[in-house]
Amino acid sequence: MNSEPAATPPPVRRSTVFRNWLSLTGLVIVIGSLFSFFFLLLLDALAHFANPYVGILTYLVAPGFLMIGLLVALLGAFLRHRQIIRTSGPLPPLRIDLTRPRDRRLFGFFLAGGVLFLLVAALGSYQTYHFTESVNFCGQACHGVMKPEYVTYLHSPHAKVPCAECHIGKGANWYVRSKLSGTYQVYATLADKYPRPIPTPVKNLRPAQETCEECHWPQKFVGNLERSYNYFLSDETNTPFTVRMLMNVGGGDPTHGPVGGIHWHMNVGNKVEYLASDEARQKIPYVRVTELAQGVVTEFRTPKFTNTVDEASLRTMDCMDCHNRPAHRYQTPNTAVNLAMFLGKIDRGLPLVKSNALHVLTQSYTNDTQALQTIATTLSQRYPNDPRIRSAIGAVQEIYTNNFFPEMKASWKTYPDNIGHKDWPGCFRCHDGLHKTADGKRSIKANDCNACHTILTQGSGAELDQLSPKGQKFKHPGDEVEGGCNDCHTGGL
Ligand code: HEC
Ligand code: HEC
Ligand code: HEC
Ligand code: HEC
Ligand code: HEC
Ligand code: HEC
Known part of the structure; x- marks a missing residue:
């Protein structure tokens, strides 16, 4: 109704497009994730232990949030930009004039910020690359899923060989292939859709020439x-x-x-x-x-x-x-008990101890706790007055934890040697x-x-x-x- 034009409309500054709730939220997320990234990086570098969760947070979660924050900030700016155009017409064209001190300052700020961002991104993706290849990520991050493979691996002659040396090998081609199937595996783990036990043989395992033969010389004469x-x-x-x-x-x-x-x-x-x-x-x-x-x-x-x-x-x-x-050998109850007896961990003087140890190890159990408890009660009932049974029980329980994984239905029965x-x-x-x-x-x-x-x-x-x-x-x-x-x-x- 008022046809009189407003005196001079306040000049719309470009930077105002970021002055909206969405963009501010995004910026808070960006700053927060940058802060956590550096904090976690420091923690990861200083800690004397390897914790897969710190790795996941540092190299996957924090950069993820950084990206989300940036996207939200940009989205807010975009919406605000459209709104400004609708209400006050097009924004004045962007003009950078390095002779103006304010522009020089801003330009310097952007340059420094850009270089810093690239550095962080490079460091982050390098670390992410290494992290997703690490034994920690493969063996521990997914917790229950890879526990059988991880535990048996730790007791194998290859305990110092990273999972990726055998399962991925060298070269970008196999790296990408493994990450594609790996992404599905992460999804399957989160959605609880993975098979129990994990099927064997591995269908797309890389040919031995490109993995085992990197370290072992098949031509060598062993005698x-x-x-x-x-x-x-x-x-x-x-x-x-x-x-x-x-x-x-x-x-x-x-x-x-x-x-x-x-x-x-x-x-x-x-x-x-x-x-x-x-x-x-x-x-x-x-x-x-x-x-x-x-x-x-x-x-x-x-x-x-x-x-x-x-x-x-x-x-x-x-x-x-x-x-x-x-790398993943599930000892049979017979092999494991023979070894423990030979090493004296199970006292050979206990009458029928081989037979009794085999008996408790060949029953089926629903979880570790039930198994360990049943092993202890059954064996102590069979040798009520013999103190030697105490260490034998410990040895049998150890055999159980190293070779049986009821949650994943993994044991010697599922993985032939x-x-x-x-x-x-x-x-x-x-x-x-x-x-x-x-x-x-x-x-x-x-x-x-x-x-x-x-x-x-x-x-x-x-x-x-x-x-x-x-x-x-x-x-x-x-x-x-x-x-x-x-x-x-x-x-x-
Ligand atoms: C020395 C080489 C080697 C290393 C190191 C190794 N693996 Fe394996 N892995 C194998 C072979 C060989 C198989 C069985 C392939 C087959 O029978 O087709 C296998 C099988 C598997 C399977 C399928 C289930 C099974 O037992 O057959 C999973 C899952 C697995 N490995 C995970 C891991 C994880 C996690 C690590 C690291 C903690 C690891 N592997 C380290 C060689 C290796
Ligand atoms: C990164 C190097 C590396 C790779 C890859 C590797 N190994 Fe080994 N392997 C070793 C080392 C180290 C040992 C232990 C040698 C020792 O201490 O005598 C070993 C030991 C062995 C032994 C003897 C084990 C024993 O019980 O005495 C066999 C068999 C073997 N590896 C087979 C394989 C097979 C099969 C593959 C491929 C799936 C493979 N290795 C991949 C490094 C490797
Ligand atoms: C036909 C089955 C067979 C094939 C195929 C085979 N091996 Fe073996 N390998 C054996 C047997 C059996 C032994 C004896 C050790 C044992 O009984 O554990 C052995 C021993 C070894 C050892 C231990 C030698 C030592 O000095 O301690 C290594 C390492 C090894 N093999 C690596 C390989 C590699 C690498 C390949 C593939 C290029 C391969 N083997 C293919 C059956 C095989
Ligand atoms: C008809 C069934 C049968 C066949 C076939 C058989 N065994 Fe046995 N084996 C037994 C019985 C029963 C025992 C005694 C188990 C015990 O007292 O713990 C035994 C014990 C053993 C033992 C010592 C106990 C132990 O801890 O393993 C060995 C080693 C053995 N057999 C190896 C073999 C080999 C190698 C073959 C194939 C050439 C074979 N057996 C074929 C039934 C059989
Ligand atoms: C094709 C080759 C081959 C033939 C034929 C063969 N063996 Fe074996 N045998 C092996 C290998 C390989 C191992 C080693 C397994 C290992 O590394 O634990 C073995 C292991 C054994 C063991 C120790 C088993 C264990 O795992 O505790 C006995 C006992 C044995 N053989 C007896 C026999 C008898 C009896 C015969 C004849 C009926 C026979 N073998 C024929 C390859 C053979
Ligand atoms: C996929 C089938 C297959 C498997 C599994 C297999 N072999 Fe063989 N093996 C053969 C064939 C085929 C020959 C050659 C026979 C011929 O030419 O007469 C052979 C030959 C041999 C020879 C004689 C080599 C020579 O000096 O001429 C030995 C020893 C042997 N195998 C041991 C083993 C042992 C030990 C294992 C288990 C660890 C094993 N084989 C598993 C197929 C196999």
Whole structure:
């Protein structure tokens, strides 16, 4: 109604676009997150412990909030800008004149601020990169999910090798791939959608050539490795039984030693491929060997397998087909109890202690607390007046915590170990005498117990003084047995 124009409208300064609640909130968030970033950075640098949560806060949460704050501030400015245009017409064009002291000051301020921001961003993203690769992030941040893998890893010969060395390896390509699947994994963890147990084998694990072979030399000639296995029987007196053998590991490259033995499979001159009929790669009906120089191909099949072979589902054998538990080994109750008894942590003088320890470790429990309690009460009831049971209980509980993870349904039962043949098919997936060439004349070596290892001595007491360099026939404790070892031995026996 008042047509008279306002005297001179107060000049609209550009900076006023940030004078609104949204932008101010955004700026408060920016300042807050910058402050926490520096504070946490200091904490992370000064602390003598590695805490995955500090890492998450510093390198993921704080920069995240910084970004959110900046976006909110800009959004507020944008809305305010539109509002100003609507009410007071277009803003005066931006003019920077460095001859004006005010502009010079502002320009200097922006330059310094920009450089500082870039520095913080660079430091932040470098640290974020390292942090998401760290053992802490992989093993501990997700808490329950990776606990089984993390705990078994800490007890493995690779406890000092970062997870990423085996699971990601070198190169940007695999880094991006792993971050893509990792992002899904973080989502799955937060949304509680992850499988229990985590399935094995890992489908997209990087080929061994690019991970294990960064540190291990497959061409190296190993020769024979001596191994002693110390067992106790489940009888009244826990009779000891020992097997000492030479593992004929050998080598795969003629320039480093004779080609042969167990590492023959890694022979640089051959390629061994196989077909597995199950997801876990425990059933192998078809194996093919290609001698690369001559191009000779030899196929081995089990009698039942008459299908044609789908080339796409063949897998080339590598380290992981035998060493599939180099970092996450879930000991079977039998192996773990034998070891604890051999080390004296479980007193061998307690009658039937092997049998009782196996009994409590092979029951199913819903969680750690229930398991540890039941172990303690059951064992103390069985040996009511014997003080030696106290340390035995501690040892059995320790076995439980290091190898059983009921929340993730992870234990030796879910994760087969392919290195031997006692508790899982392992080598006998192929070396079972059933895999033959079409004419039936040649089969993959099987029944010769001294083909892969030489039994030097076995038994107990004075029997162990008899060494036979040529190898002895295996004397199974108790009766002669027939059949594959893992038909009877499943970890609890
Ligand atoms: C020495 C190499 C190595 C290191 C170090 C390593 N892993 Fe593994 N990991 C493996 C192999 C080999 C497998 C089994 C692959 C297969 O059978 O396909 C595996 C399997 C897994 C699996 C699948 C479940 C299973 O047990 O098969 C998870 C999850 C896993 N690792 C997490 C981790 C985490 C977390 C770390 C670090 C705390 C780690 N790994 C360190 C080699 C390694
Ligand atoms: C970053 C280096 C590194 C990588 C990668 C690595 N290892 Fe190892 N590995 C080691 C070290 C170090 C040892 C311990 C050597 C020792 O103390 O004798 C070891 C030991 C071993 C042993 C002997 C264990 C024992 O019980 O005596 C085997 C088998 C093995 N590694 C297999 C593998 C396999 C399979 C992979 C790939 C999945 C792999 N390693 C990846 C460094 C590595
Ligand atoms: C056919 C199965 C098989 C394959 C394939 C295989 N290994 Fe082995 N390896 C063995 C066995 C069996 C031993 C003996 C040790 C044992 O019994 O634990 C062994 C021993 C070793 C050792 C210990 C040697 C030492 O001096 O202590 C290392 C390291 C090793 N292997 C690395 C590798 C690497 C790396 C690859 C892949 C290039 C590989 N192996 C492929 C079966 C295999
Ligand atoms: C995927 C199938 C497969 C698996 C699993 C496998 N092998 Fe073999 N292995 C073969 C084939 C095929 C040959 C060659 C047979 C031939 O040429 O007559 C062979 C040959 C051998 C040889 C004789 C090498 C030489 O000197 O000529 C030894 C020793 C051996 N394997 C040990 C093992 C051990 C130990 C394991 C388990 C840790 C194992 N193998 C697991 C397929 C397999
Ligand atoms: C294809 C190769 C191969 C053949 C054939 C073979 N073994 Fe083994 N055996 C192995 C390997 C590899 C291991 C080592 C497992 C480990 O590292 O713990 C092993 C381990 C053993 C052990 C110690 C087992 C344990 O895990 O406590 C005994 C006992 C044994 N073998 C007996 C036999 C007997 C008996 C035969 C004949 C029926 C036989 N082996 C044939 C490869 C073979
Ligand atoms: C018919 C079932 C059966 C078969 C097959 C069998 N075993 Fe056994 N094994 C037993 C029984 C039962 C015991 C006694 C367990 C005890 O007293 O603790 C035993 C004990 C053992 C022991 C000592 C105890 C221990 O802690 O492990 C070893 C080692 C062993 N067997 C190795 C083998 C090997 C290697 C094979 C394959 C060549 C094999 N067994 C095949 C039933 C079997």
